[in-house]
Structures are given as C-alpha cells and as structure tokens.
Amino acid sequence: MSKRKTPILRFKGFNNAWEQRKLGDIAKIVGGGTPSTKNSQYWNGNINWYSPTEIGKNAFVNESKKKITKAGLQHSSAKLLLKNKTILFTSRANIGDLAIMTSDGATNQGFQSWVIDQLKIDIYFLYSLGNILKNQAIKLAYGSTFLEISNKNVKNLQLKIPNIQEQKKIGSLFKIIDELLTLQKRKYEELKLIKKFLLQNMFADKVPYPNLRFNNFTSEWKLQYLGKLFRRNNERNKKNIFKIDHTITVSKMKFNINGNGAAPTSICTYKVLRTGDVAFEGNRHTKYPFGQLIINDIGDGIMSPRFASIRPKYKLNISYWKYFLHYEPLVHNILVMSTKSGTLMNELVYSDLFKQNIFLPENSEQIKIGKILNIIDYKINLQKRYILKLKSIKNFLLQNMFV
Secondary structure (H helix, E strand, C coil): CCCCCCCCCCCCCCCCCCEEEEHHHHEEEEECCCCCCCCHHHEEEEEEEECHHHCCCCCEECCCCEEECHHHHHCCCCCCECCCCEEEEECECCCCCEEEECCCEEECCCEEEEEECCCCCCHHHHHHCHHHHHHHHHHHCECCCCCECCHHHHHCCEEEECCHHHHHHHHHHHHHHHHHHHHHHHHHHHHHHHHHHHHHHCCCCCCCCCCCCCCCCCCCCEEEEHHHHEEECCCECCCCCCCHHHEEECCCCEEECCCCCCCHHHHHHCEEECCCCEEEECCCCCCCECEEEEECCCCCEEECCCCEEEEECCCCCHHHHHHHHHCHHHHHHHHHHHEEECCCCEEECHHHHCCCEEEECCHHHHHHHHHHHHHHHHHHHHHHHHHHHHHHHHHHHHHHCCC
C-alpha cells in the first residue's frame, strides 16, 4: 500500500489524514452456499441466488439467473444479503469481481461478500476501491485446483479511508462517471445494432431487391458476374515507386510506415494496391472462416506478394463496396466457391471468383447506401473514442483520489 496519508487530488474543504483500516473493521464478510440440487423444494423460489459468472460487468445487480426458496436458504450455508448494503465479491477463479446489490439475495460459495456498516463506509466509495482490494486478494489467494481467498484473508485486506463526508463526495463522483460510462456503452451497442440491421437489410442477396430501400428507388438490382466488374491485379512495384512507408497491412487496411519486416531490396517485388483495388486476406478466423475481401480505401500503396488482389474494370463506389465485401454473410458463398485451402491460409482461385455473380444496384443507390453506412460508422467510432476518454478520466481520478 501507499505510504501517503492523503490523496494527491481532493475536494475543497478536506485536509485530514486518511486512516488505515482492515476490511473486516468496516464490513461483515459473508460467504455463500448451495442448496441441495436433489431437492426441488429448494429451487425456483423468489430469492436471488448469484454465481460468480453473473458478476463484474455492471456496477449494480438486481436479479439473478437462478433463484432459491426460503427452505433452500434455511437448509444451506447461503445467507440472505441486504440490498444497498452489500457488495458481492467473488472469491474463486476470477477473484475480485464486484457488484452492488440493489435487491436482497444470496450467493453460492464462490463469494466472500461485504455487508457494510453505513456509519463507517460509503458503499460506492468502497466499490470504487475495488481494484486496490482485488490486487491484494489475488496475492493472498491459494489453491491447487483453482485459486481462492479465504474469509479470514478477505477480512484482513488493507485500505485507507477518509471521514464519511469525504467518502460520500468521492463515491458520488465515481457513481456519476460510471453511470455516464454505462449510458455511453449502451449507445455504442445500439449503434452497432443499427449498423447490423442495415447490413442485413440494405443489400440484395438471393432476390433482386433489398428489404430496405431509400425513397424513389424501385428498380430491380442487376445480376452481375464479378468477372465483368474486376480483373486480376498483377501490378508490381518494379521501379520502387512506393517506398517501405507505403506498405499496407491488409487485414486492417492501414499503412505501416515501418514496413512488415521485409528487406528493402524486396520491395520491388511487392504488389501495388491502388485505391479501389480489393485484396484477399486468407487467414481463417471465426468471423471469416474462408478469409476476407478488403477494398483499399486509404490510398495507393504496396502489399506482400503473397496476397491475391483484384482491380475494378471501372471506377467503383468505394463506400458501397467496402461494406458489401466486408460483410461476411453476403460474401460467404462467394468465398466458399472461389477459395481453396493453402499451406498457411486459404488461397483465392481467380477463375472461380470471376464466375460468381451478385445483385448490384445503380450507382446512385450505391452512393446512398455507402453514405448512410459511413455515417453510422463515424458515429460508432466517435462513441468509442468518447468511452475511451471517459475511462481515461476515471483511471486518472482513481490513481489520484485514493491513497
């Protein structure tokens, strides 16, 4: 623990030294238990009964997946824990996951929960100290099958605390930040769901029109062979027009100014990937089991000669094709029919790829589709940056408002 007696950053009006305490001095440490699963009278009641896998994602928990009866509580070592006074604390496997209970409940034996003395400690202040106490708990854990911390060791966890008024100020601040983070994360997930819905419904797949269209677009999408739209790209960087700082990392479609480890003398053998060209990245992933087609939307550059590439025969709407090609459900069957297993990754068979056909709208509709998806992506990235900024602020405060 820090030897300091006061934090670096404080609210105005507080200057007293913080006092060192054991967790057991300010909270009752309570284990859990499991009623017999052979007795049906112990289960499916109205008492919340938590397991460690339900804890850690949210600051508050209100309802458990499984519930026990009053008889189950009485005939097991589970204890009834009171709402708004209890912080659930996992003591096995993922040691130190925390959540504040907002309704009464009990836990299985994977917990050593903290029932606080509200005259001595503010619950959200203590919850915000969670990482400090978690780190101590992990060091004290033991076990051959799985790590576990005992009730005694949890009681002996060390913390420094100010008077209750300062605790409440600090706890209120971190509660506001956590609530704001929860709200922004929810918005982020909602935006991703909107994007998923649009991808699922704004492209025609098996029929010549999509489920969702902009006003004034009614004509059928035309069936087009990929061989009519693309040709094999064999352009090489023979004259070293592009230097190592224009090396493209295909999977991320980003420039790697330091190159990919290849010798400078080999750059002349690299393939040129111009804006609008499509590269095939053949690594097999859960999300992309047959590899992925990625359009170059970052500018002219070079890539390793081991990657296959196709070039459009006429200027494409990059925004539209970026989302079409990178949405696996739309290109899954295309890649099934036009790839083969290689030594390290899947390989693209050009002749088979060019036989595949797709439904394609007129250019004006492509522009509309690409634009709306670009807007959604922009909002998703903006939301992600906002969340990261909030987390950074929270971490700064955690480092400077506690001792």
